[in-house]
Amino acid sequence: MTSLRHLAELAGVSEMSVSRALRDVPGVSAETRARIKALAEEYHFRPDLRARGQLSGNSRILGCILPSITYGFYARMLNGVLRQAVQDDYRVITFQTYSDPQETLAAIYHLIDQRVDALLLNSVHPEPLSRKVMAAMRSHHMALVSLDATPTALPVDEVRLDEEHLAESAVEYLYELGHRRIGFLGVDRMLGRKLRLAALQRSFQHRGLTTDYFTEPTATSLEAFHVPSAGFKALLGRCASAFLGIMQSPVPPTALIVSSEPIIVHIHQTALRHGITIPQQLSLLGYVDFDLACILTPAVTTVGLQPEEIGRQAVIQAITRREARAKGEELPPVLIKVPGTIAVRESCGPAPK
Amino acid sequence: MTSLRHLAELAGVSEMSVSRALRDVPGVSAETRARIKALAEEYHFRPDLRARGQLSGNSRILGCILPSITYGFYARMLNGVLRQAVQDDYRVITFQTYSDPQETLAAIYHLIDQRVDALLLNSVHPEPLSRKVMAAMRSHHMALVSLDATPTALPVDEVRLDEEHLAESAVEYLYELGHRRIGFLGVDRMLGRKLRLAALQRSFQHRGLTTDYFTEPTATSLEAFHVPSAGFKALLGRCASAFLGIMQSPVPPTALIVSSEPIIVHIHQTALRHGITIPQQLSLLGYVDFDLACILTPAVTTVGLQPEEIGRQAVIQAITRREARAKGEELPPVLIKVPGTIAVRESCGPAPK
């Protein structure tokens, strides 16, 4: 209700004077300024960022589209986004898409309509972001950063894990512990799966390790990625079966790399239930870091990256890109690979003889 | 870049006609409309919601302030908020405060400056929201909903757990299973702790049960609520000690109610490590629902509410309040108690003889 105009009338000066007084820019006498400030305080005046944004051309809002914020990995990614955004004085509008391309599209248009300065996009579905939407975003000067290997029709700034480094760290760590039969348990529908698999295979092969213990249960539908769903439970069941299958083979692996939070937890618990001791009998290595890793007993060693870092870097890149464009500079798309670090806990040990 | 004005020039008509054509309101010839729509499509025109909002007085944005979005409970709450908001065509700006009153205040002013229609506030710190901020919000027609017992200087709409119902469900469930010595493990700094404790005590007392097995380890600082922090680990250690202390008493409880996600997981794992069998020797009842409850082995029975429901109800109430105010109606503050339901899994069984 209280606007510049209103305040100006109360103070008996023009809107401009009020504006200047409150922004602490010169051009108002100290006395007038004090009077205006007192009035602003009294009437709880706050400048309208929307109006300001219309003039400046920036809303100082970022859009962030994620598959699901209750999934630990994405929650932490969003955490990184939020922290960095606050630090740089940006607000964040978040959307969940549940991996639905329709939802993604709707969310993007909502964000365009709000004139957000940039969009951080993490969409799990394999359909790349269409040229048309990208053109729409571009024509509204919206920067786009692809998170975690989200496919796009045209090249854009991208922040993702350093899969090569991740694979090397993981395999090297287990190799040094003496492991020669190492398994990998992933999910076939995972985004960035090809990248990850290729990196792992390379790391295995140049050490002469077999990839026979790789297994990827099928996620029958995207529903399988909602943690409390029936499809998810079925997926877990399939993972447990695959796991037990490998462990009951004549020459079972001595170490296993597992790539997704809830699956790690489930395998961890399944192993314990079936009397497979960790790490004596089997070294379990989480291929992503997660909060509960240190709470489980034995605590799970991970080579995960901090997902926060992806979010943080993405915000920085988005802002950089946006500001460069405002100056008319157009640099080629950037690929930022976030390295992972090993968090040694209790679930990996030397290979049994 | 492409605005109504721009489009109007291109089409050789007035801004008005463009506005009407695109909103599908009558007053434009079919031919003109088609021409304008084609142009809008071609130039990726999208109306600016900020400008629209200035006129209508609503931004169709909600603010949501939470302690931490990586904490499962709040993540799920935000999930509920986001789902309901999307359904009602609202966007959500989220802030994390890490329970810091300063951050909360800053976030609120940011949200006022964005002219969000309503604020959903969940702040863990015990200092109530000051009258001054509340007045500022009010003077900007911003609705406020307090989530989960967040204290405020003046009464406002509030959505929180139905602690009385929750306590009754939990105690009744265990009582029916034959348990007479039931423990409770909480954290002393928790918000809404008084409410919860009182409700539990009442449920215990009218069944003649002792509350001797209640214990509340101290969270030395708010840092203890960040899951991966050192303070948090120390808190976990204190919980485990308290737990083992109770279990080693001459007459240990046969059932234990535990009230926070990571602590439940830790107690679950600690019990297993110390050879305390669940549910044979000890029935473990989670006092909050969480995603991993079904993944742990044995799976954890919970009486938790779905935190999503708090978020969902809060959005509905916020919008209701906002719309009522727009009509000049001012109803007294509402208290919505969200009931919890028992999710029976494997961690509770009949009391041992």
Added chain:
DNA sequence: CACCCTTGTGCCATTCCAAAT
């Protein structure tokens, strides 16, 4: 010539009212 302050203009879309066909 400083300094204070006001006027006019623009951003983007909408509502209400007037004018053309």
Added chain:
DNA sequence: TATTTGGAATGGCACAAGGGT
């Protein structure tokens, strides 16, 4: 008279000029 179309004012703010002392 009905239908289409245009103008002016609105909302909230800020920037570029210009009028006063």
